[in-house]
Amino acid sequence: MAENYTIPAGTHIGHVHLKVADLQRALDFYCGLLGFELITMYGEQAAFISAGGYHHHIGLNTWYSKDAPPAPVRSAGLFHTAILYPTRKDLATIYKRLTDAQYPLTGASDHGVSEALYLNDPDQNGVELYWDRPREEWPKNADGSIEMYTHHLDLDGLLKELA
Known part of the structure; x- marks a missing residue:
């Protein structure tokens, strides 16, 4: 590991990818309420949304979480x-x-x-x-x-x- 490394000042968090239980419900929230744009669907299990036409700021998927309950509040995670x-x-x-x-x-x-x-x-x-x-x-x-x-x-x- 390099010592005294500082990440470049122009670095940004590019996107976040969230596991969701119901893809349409998540799209209704992020696109319908918050106003993000649907950029593309990845089959019926994932969607990529953005502000201003970027390839995606938020990914939403049900790959491991379809119909699952929310993650426990008192657990490690986002x-x-x-x-x-x-x-x-x-x-x-x-x-x-x-x-x-x-x-x-x-x-x-x-x-x-x-x-x-x-x-x-x-x-x-x-x-x-x-x-x-x-x-x-x-x-x-x-x-x-x-x-x-x-x-x-x-x-x-x-x-x-x-x-």
Whole structure:
């Protein structure tokens, strides 16, 4: 293993691939509610979806999980998939869409560097919908490191982005 290696700054998480119990139910959530585009199906057991026509940001499959119960909360595994929105207004738009659909949130937080909405998909996979504040606005500790925290997100204030 190489010592003192730092991953290149331009590296991104390319996609996440989720095991789901019901493919159509997952598509109804990710495409129908959140607005992702269906790019292609892989037979009847997998779908690839994206924002903006990328080959896929999220893969959904039932290869090992068709009709299975959700993974136990108190087990190792993915905590949540985080979906980054370009602007605060975009986050407000999806919040209003979720509210109008009466889709339940599990949380809403201001992290200083970002603002986030939390919910579960139909398979109880955690989903974070968020936007990042500009880097120059990120709070800093006295030593210059980034100060992240979890404060209540003002949801009424978020909706004012749509006014």
